Amino acid sequence: MRFNKLDLNQLVLLDALLSERSVARAAERVFLSQPAASNGLARLRDFFSDEILVHVGRAMVLTPLAESLVEPVKDVLLRIQAITTARPAFDPATSNRKIRIEASDYVIEMLLADALRTFWEAAPHMTFEISTLTEKSRENLDGGDVDLLIVPDFFNAPGHPSEELFGDTFCCLVWEGNTAIKKRISESQYLEMGHVAVQWGLNKVHTMDETVLLERGQQRRREIVAPSFTLLPRMLVGTNRIATLHTRLARFISPFYGLRVIPCPIDLPPLNETIQWHKYKQHDLAVVWVKNQIRAAAQALT
Structure with missing residues (x-):
């Protein structure tokens, strides 16, 4: 499908190229062969009349135009993702969704371990990918690479909703x-x-x-x-x-x-731990359900 003469299928590849800044890594990310990704980059260069990626020494860097496309391309794909995951109802007993959560090892030990036992019983077909925090955790939430982020309130990702979970000294x-x-x-x-x-x-x-x-x-x-x-x-x-x-x-x-x-x-x-989710996942019933279960576990902890 084309919009303003742009093949919309190329947006996913464009996002991967802008993020990875490598044809090989972008190809792997979107499950294309490297020649197919190279051909896609050639078509994108032709459409935008811009190189998109250029060699500087041994590295590849984005052109100024490509830099300006990073946020809007990511934003439109996240909106599309929110549309495609929308459902009128959510049943944890039958759902096979994968939920990605980032938190400190302290939160994983004291809170998520208990919540994951609830998930095992109530959502036997769902999978949960738990990662520890890094300095890129806020970027991961912003880019849709994680569904839920549990962090101290001073480390919240700006622009996304959050709820307080529990405090500690x-x-x-x-x-x-x-x-x-x-x-x-x-x-x-x-x-x-x-x-x-x-x-x-x-x-x-x-x-x-x-x-x-x-x-x-x-x-x-x-x-x-x-x-x-x-x-x-x-x-x-x-x-x-x-x-x-x-x-x-x-x-x-x-x-x-x-x-x-x-x-x-x-x-x-005092330390105040909060849970955050992407602003486009406000109505993602799977994310809402998981968030509510974690909140219940935090209330029991308190």
Whole structure:
């Protein structure tokens, strides 16, 4: 089908080319052979009277016109996707939808694990793809690559609806054999001790506690940097190190490793976890159902 002389079938390939900036990767993404994708790019170049992709050294980059097409092309395809997934009713017992969710390993451990048991019983044919957060998580929601994003409220993706799920506070976690710490510690002792800290993503995104200290011009001695919160407790065992962790997770995991939970001596703002979905999926009944089940699990957690 053509619209203004453009073969609308080419929009999917164009979106892949704009996103991947590679003919080979775009071909793989849309299940075409590389020659077919190359022919499609040639037709797009002819239609737009523009190269779309050009070689700069060993890389391929978008032309200025192609850069201007990234958002509108993605937007129109997301609108079409919303139309094609619309149904008058949704039955979780018979649905075979796949739902993609991104969340921190803390949320996966404390919330999603319980929700997934509900899904197993109520939606036996649905599949769920769970990924941990990266610095591109907001872009993934914006581009329709994930259906639901669970993040602290300060990390929300702008322009998309959200609901608050649950809150938490922070505490410190130490090994029960830690000889340097009694029931409480001072701020100066906290800063002097060796810490097990968490950073995530390729750009090493800081956690809230690290961000607060940096904003105050303070620095702690990070002896170990772990990639996730759930790996952190194991690294305290047999040492005098300390870690700052979500209170729910710390209390849940401490008995398994012989750890003690103590108050955090620095004033950290409470954590508010929210769930987000794409603005075009407001009426996607499958996404709405999954979101409501996760919200119910969060209420039970509270």
